[in-house]
Amino acid sequence: MVKTEDQKDYVQSLERGLSVILAFSDHRPQLTLSEVAELTALSRPTVRRLLLTLEQLGYVRSEGRYFSLTPHVLGLGYAYLSSLNLTEVAQPFMEEVTKITGQTCSLSALDGHDAVFLARVPAKQVMRMTLTTGTRLPAFATSMGRVLLAGLPEHQLEETLCGLTLSPLTAHTVTDTATLRERLAEVREQGWALVDQEFEEGVRSLSAPVRDTGCRVIATLSMSVPARQYSLEDIKENLLPVVRDNAHEISKRLGASVSR
Structure with a gap:
């Protein structure tokens, strides 16, 4: 050949x-x-x-x-993170989010069809699901994943969606590609994502984009909270502004020209 x-x-x-x-x-x-x-x-x-x-x-x-x-593999991921200087820049802002809200704050990036945790600042009260740096979650059913997917160029998004299997993870999971496209368009328009129990029953998550000097979405700042403790209105009013403001500040430190 x-x-x-x-x-x-x-x-x-x-x-x-x-x-x-x-x-x-x-x-x-x-x-x-x-x-x-x-x-x-x-x-x-x-x-x-x-x-x-x-x-x-x-x-x-x-x-x-x-x-x-072996832990030696971590060096491969560290090479990526250190080249971006992303986690170092994000750390104090993530700590601020956790301090204000009392909730674990996460930084994630897109890898194929998954959102991958790059760093986490845990709250004192840890939720039932244990997630650590390197954990991969399906992008289509998580708020951080939807922010990352919505930030892709159109041709890249289409390629990604074509290869996705939208499996029902809970009774609330969006499993229709057309509906998912609509949700992603909303995320792109409003500049944040809120997902209600689509990945895990009883858990709501919210995310905001982190952008680089070219204003490309390279990561997300996100948080997951118990649905029994936070209504959608509570999240939008009390948690989302804190996450959005700090994601905005991280983006500015990375050289992005962004407006609130």
Whole structure:
């Protein structure tokens, strides 16, 4: 097969190595060689070579039949975060949000179809669901994900929506693509998102965009609260302004020219 111009510089072994790393998750912290092969659709001999190489480089450890990631992998994510200087800039504003509201404040970014937590400032009273840095949530059913999706260029958004499976996570989850498009248009228009129990029953979440010097949405500031404690009106009146104001300040520190 003749390679195209774009394919000549494509390193397939790097793609395969990264797919092996990404096969691990909080739901699958330990995997056998066969399980990695199944998840990545790679042959067992290829997976074996990749795992042994990653182990030698310090990214993977083995224990009997099982492999798991090591903290060395965090260096890959840190390279991204440090290049943006995003978490360092956002930290004091996230602390301010938590101080004022008494609720955990999160900073997230889009990765494929998921919103990924980059940093969190926890409140003293932690909600039932335990979420940590690196946790991935489906973008379509979360407020932070909708802010991130709404911030995509139109062609990119269409590509992303075409590959989405809108599974019903609760009785409230939007599972119709046309309806989701309408919700995203609303988010883009109003500059924030509020999602009512679509990801988890009894939990409402709100998010506001964080923009870079080109005014592109690169992250979100978000918060989740118990529905029994906060009505939608309470959220809009008491929590949303705090989240929006601090997301605005982070954006300004990152060089964005934004107005309230």
